[in-house]
Amino acid sequence: MSKVPFVTRRRFMIxxxxxxxxxxFRSAWAQGRLKIDPDxxxxxxxxxxxxxAGSPADGDAGAGITGVITNNLKRSxxxxxxxxxxxxxxxxxxxxxxxxxxxxxxxxxxxxxxxxTRQGDGRLKVEFRLWDVGSxxxxxxxxxxxxxxxxxxxxxxxxxxxxxxxxxxxGYFDTRIVFIDESGAAERRVKRLALMDxxxxxxxxLTKGSDLVLTPRFSPSxxxxxxxxxxxxxxxxxxxxxxxxxxxxxxxxxGMSFAPRFAPxxxxxxxxxxxGGNANLFVMDLRSKSTTRLTDTPAxxxxxxxxxxxxxxxxxxxxGGKPQIYVMAATGGPAQRIxxxxxxxxxxxxxxxxxxxxxxxxxxxxxxxxxxKPDGSGERILTSGWHNEGPTFAPNGRVVMFFRDPGxxxxxxxxxxxxxxRNEQRVPTPGYASDPAWSPLLS
Amino acid sequence: xxxxxxxxxxxxxxxxxxxxxxxxxxLGWGLVSFSTRSVEAPQEDVIPVDISMDNTSKMxxxxxxxxxxxxxxxxxxxxxxxxxxxxxxxxxxxDVVTSTSTPDPPPKPAEKPxxxxxxxxxxxxxxxxxxxxxxxxxxxxxxxxxxxxADKKKPTPKxxxxxxxxxxxxxxxxxxxxxxxxxxxxDKRDPAHQAVTGDVINPNAALGTRTGNANAMVATWQGAFxxxxxxxxxxxxxxxDADQFEVxxxxxxxxxxxxxxxxxxxAVRGPSKSVGNAMAESARRAVEQCQAYAFLPKDQYDxxxxxxxxxxxxxxx
Numbered sequence: 001m002s003k004v005p006f007v008t009r010r011r012f013m014i015x016x017x018x019x020x021x022x023x024x025f026r027s028a029w030a031q032g033r034l035k036i037d038p039d040x041x042x043x044x045x046x047x048x049x050x051x052x053a054g055s056p057a058d059g060d061a062g063a064g065i066t067g068v069i070t071n072n073l074k075r076s077x078x079x080x081x082x083x084x085x086x087x088x089x090x091x092x093x094x095x096x097x098x099x100x101x102x103x104x105x106x107x108x109x110x111x112x113x114x115x116x117t118r119q120g121d122g123r124l125k126v127e128f129r130l131w132d133v134g135s136x137x138x139x140x141x142x143x144x145x146x147x148x149x150x151x152x153x154x155x156x157x158x159x160x161x162x163x164x165x166x167x168x169x170x171g172y173f174d175t176r177i178v179f180i181d182e183s184g185a186a187e188r189r190v191k192r193l194a195l196m197d198x199x200x201x202x203x204x205x206l207t208k209g210s211d212l213v214l215t216p217r218f219s220p221s222x223x224x225x226x227x228x229x230x231x232x233x234x235x236x237x238x239x240x241x242x243x244x245x246x247x248x249x250x251x252x253x254x255g256m257s258f259a260p261r262f263a264p265x266x267x268x269x270x271x272x273x274x275x276g277g278n279a280n281l282f283v284m285d286l287r288s289k290s291t292t293r294l295t296d297t298p299a300x301x302x303x304x305x306x307x308x309x310x311x312x313x314x315x316x317x318x319x320g321g322k323p324q325i326y327v328m329a330a331t332g333g334p335a336q337r338i339x340x341x342x343x344x345x346x347x348x349x350x351x352x353x354x355x356x357x358x359x360x361x362x363x364x365x366x367x368x369x370x371x372x373k374p375d376g377s378g379e380r381i382l383t384s385g386w387h388n389e390g391p392t393f394a395p396n397g398r399v400v401m402f403f404r405d406p407g408x409x410x411x412x413x414x415x416x417x418x419x420x421x422r423n424e425q426r427v428p429t430p431g432y433a434s435d436p437a438w439s440p441l442l443s
Numbered sequence: 444x445x446x447x448x449x450x451x452x453x454x455x456x457x458x459x460x461x462x463x464x465x466x467x468x469x470l471g472w473g474l475v476s477f478s479t480r481s482v483e484a485p486q487e488d489v490i491p492v493d494i495s496m497d498n499t500s501k502m503x504x505x506x507x508x509x510x511x512x513x514x515x516x517x518x519x520x521x522x523x524x525x526x527x528x529x530x531x532x533x534x535x536x537x538d539v540v541t542s543t544s545t546p547d548p549p550p551k552p553a554e555k556p557x558x559x560x561x562x563x564x565x566x567x568x569x570x571x572x573x574x575x576x577x578x579x580x581x582x583x584x585x586x587x588x589x590x591x592x593a594d595k596k597k598p599t600p601k602x603x604x605x606x607x608x609x610x611x612x613x614x615x616x617x618x619x620x621x622x623x624x625x626x627x628x629x630d631k632r633d634p635a636h637q638a639v640t641g642d643v644i645n646p647n648a649a650l651g652t653r654t655g656n657a658n659a660m661v662a663t664w665q666g667a668f669x670x671x672x673x674x675x676x677x678x679x680x681x682x683x684d685a686d687q688f689e690v691x692x693x694x695x696x697x698x699x700x701x702x703x704x705x706x707x708x709x710a711v712r713g714p715s716k717s718v719g720n721a722m723a724e725s726a727r728r729a730v731e732q733c734q735a736y737a738f739l740p741k742d743q744y745d746x747x748x749x750x751x752x753x754x755x756x757x758x759x760x
Contacts, residue, residue, distance in 0.1 A: 033691060033753040036669050042677040044725075078679030109677075109728055132724070134731035135705070167679050168721030356683070380683070398681050418681040
C-alpha cells in the first residue's frame with residue numbers, strides 16, 4: 001500500500017484542476033468520474049477456515065480459535081463470516097496457496113487460514129494468514145507461541161489483526177470489561193466487582209459482594225481499577241490492583257468521594273468530592289497524593305472524564321438548573337455547556353479517539369444513549385428506551401457499551417452498539433450486569 | 444340464575460338486549476375486517492439492466508437538443524407574458540379552460556400558442572398527426588355539447604381529428620401576428636430534434652422547461668456498471684465521518700468486460716490514511732470481484748475501455 005498516494009483534499013483539487021485544464025480526461029465523458037456510493041451498509045463476506053491441527057491432539061485448540069475469531073468478527077457487525085458448510089475447498093495445508101476460485105465462488109472477499117501446533121516444549125504455536133480472494137494477494141499473517149491456556153487471547157489478537165488489516169483501524173477484541181455483577185432478588189441485590197474478556201468469557205470476581213460497589217474504571221495500563229464502594233461509612237473511591245488483589249482508599253476526605261476516573265497518563269484520578277449539599281471536581285496525583293480543586297460551584301459537578309490528550313475534561317453539572325454536560329480545561333477555569341437538547345444529560349465519557357462524547361440522556365420517560373462532538377454539535381442517539389445508562393467506549397472509539405435495565409423483577413444487562421447506531425448486541429454475562437467500563441487494548 | 448330467568452329478563456329489557464346484540468355485531472365485524480394483515484411485498488433483488496446504446500444516444504440527443512433549444516423559446520415569447528406561467532401553469536390553465544372553454548374563445552388562443560409549436564410544424568408533415576392526438580383533450584372542451592356523442596363513439600379520435608382542422612384557423616389568425624417569428628423558429632430547428640422531442644418530451648419542450656430530469660432518469664451503461672460494482676463494494680466502516688472518505692480509481696477493461704489490469708488507485712482522501720488505504724483496497728477488490736461486466740455494450744467499447752471512478756461512503760450511514 002505504500003504506493004498509494006495519500007493526498008489532502010486541497011492538494012487533490014489542485015492536482016485535478018491542473019490535469020483538467022492541461023490535458024483533460026482520457027475518457028469520452030469529460031464531466032468527471034463515475035461515482036459510487038454504497039446505498040447502505042453491508043458487512044464484508046469473509047471465510048474463516050478451520051485452523052489446521054498440527055497434530056491430532058490440537059484439533060480442539062484449532063477449532064476453538066476459529067470459533068472465537070468468527071464470533072468476534074461477526075459481532076463487530078462489519079464482517080459476515082461465511083458458514084463453513086458452504087466451503088468448497090477444505091484447507092489442510094496453510095503453506096500452499098488456497099484455490100481462490102473456489103473461495104470466490106462462495107463470494108468470500110477475504111480468507112483466513114491458520115494452524116495450531118503443540119510444540120515439543122508444551123507450548124502452543126498458532127499461525128494465521130489473511131488472503132484477498134479477488135486478487136489472490138497475501139494481506140497479512142503472523143505466528144504466536146504461548147501457553148495453551150491462553151489460546152482465547154491469541155484468537156482475540158488474531159481477530160484484531162484481521163480487523164485492522166481490512167478496516168484500517170485498530171481492533172478492540174483483545175480487551176477486557178470491568179463491570180458490576182448483580183445477583184439475588186431485586187430488593188437484596190448482591191453487587192460484585194467483576195472482570196471478563198470483551199466477548200463475555202473468562203469472568204473473574206474481584207470482590208465478594210459484602211459491600212456495594214459502583215462505577216469501576218480501568219487505568220490506562222489495565223492493571224488497576226478505580227471504583228466507588230459503600231463501606232461502613234461514606235462511599236469512598238478505591239484503587240484495586242488486578243494482579244495483586246490489593247486495594248486502597250484514594251485520599252482521605254471528610255465527605256463522600258465518588259465518580260472516579262483515571263487521567264490518560266494513569267498518574268492521576270479525577271473524582272467528585274461532596275461538600276455539604278454540593279459536589280465539586282478534584283484531581284489527585286497518585287504519587288504525591290496532592291489534591292487539586294477544579295470546580296467551586298454551589299452545584300453538583302460530577303462524572304468527569306478526560307479527553308484522550310488530557311487537555312480538557314467533560315463533566316456533568318446541574319449549575320444551570322438541570323444536569324447538563326460541560327467542557328473545561330483540565331486545569332479548571334470557566335466551563336462551557338455543550339448539551340442543549342430537551343431533557344437532561346449525564347454520565348459523559350470522552351471517546352479514546354477524541355472525536356465524540358457519549359452520554360445518557362433522560363427525557364420523556366426515556367433513557368437514551370447518545371454521542372455528540374466535543375463542541376456539542378452532531379448529537380446522535382444510538383439507542384433509546386427504558387433505562388439505558390452508563391456508556392463506555394471501545395478503545396478504538398467505534399463501539400459503545402452500556403447497560404439496560406428493564407426494571408421489575410429482572411435486572412440489567414450489557415449491550416454494545418456502533419457509534420453509527422447500528423449493530424446492537426447483547427453482551428453475554430453470567431448474571432445481571434451493570435456499570436461496564438472497557439479496558440484499553442491489552443497488547 | 445337459570446337460563447330461563449336470564450332469557451326472561453332479557454325479554455323484559457328488550458332495549459338492552461338489542462343494544463348488546465348490536466354491539467356484539469359491530470365488534471365481531473371489526474374483528475374480522477380490521478384483523479386482516481396487510482400483504483407484505485417480497486423484496487426484490489436489484490438486477491442490472493442491459494441497455495443498448497441506441498436508446499441511450501437517442502435520449503441524450505433529445506436532451507441535448509432540448510437544452511440548445513431552450514435559448515430559442517422564441518415560440519414561448521410569442522405567447523409573451525405567459526411564458527413565466529408556462530413552467531408551472533400549463534395544466535392549471537387547462538383546468539381553467541375546461542370550466543370556461545366554450546364561452547370564451549379568447550382563452551383558447553392563449554393556450555394554443557403554447558401548443559402552437561405543434562401548429563407551425565404543419566410545414567413538417569410528421570408533427571401534424573401528433574397535434575391531432577394531443578388536441579383532442581382541449582377539443583373535447585370545445586364541443587362540450589357533443590360530449591355525449593364523443594363518449595358513444597369510439598371513433599372519437601376521428602371526431603377529434605376533424606375538430607382539429609377547425610382550430611387551425613384560429614392559430615392562423617395569430618399567425619398573422621407572429622408568422623415571421625414562427626417561421627424563423629421553425630427554420631432554426633433541426634428536424635431530427637423536433638421528431639425526438641416532439642414524441643417524448645413534447646409538453647416540456649412546449650413549456651420551455653429544461654429536460655434535466657429526463658437526463659437524470661435515463662438509464663445508461665454507466666448506471667448498470669455502477670450498480671454492478673456496488674454489489675461487491677462493502678467496505679467495513681462504521682465511523683460517523685464516512686462521507687469524508689473518497690478513493691479515485693482508474694479501471695481498464697477488456698472487450699469481454701473483464702478487468703484488463705489491476706485497477707490503479709489514483710488518489711485517496713479522508714481524515715485517516717490507514718482507513719483510506721483500506722477503503723482503496725476494498726474498492727479495488729469490489730471491481731475485481733464483480734467482473735466480468737459482460738453487459739457493457741461491445742459496440743461502444745471505446746467509451747468504457749477506460750473508466751475513471753470515484754468511490755465514496757456518503758450514503759452508507
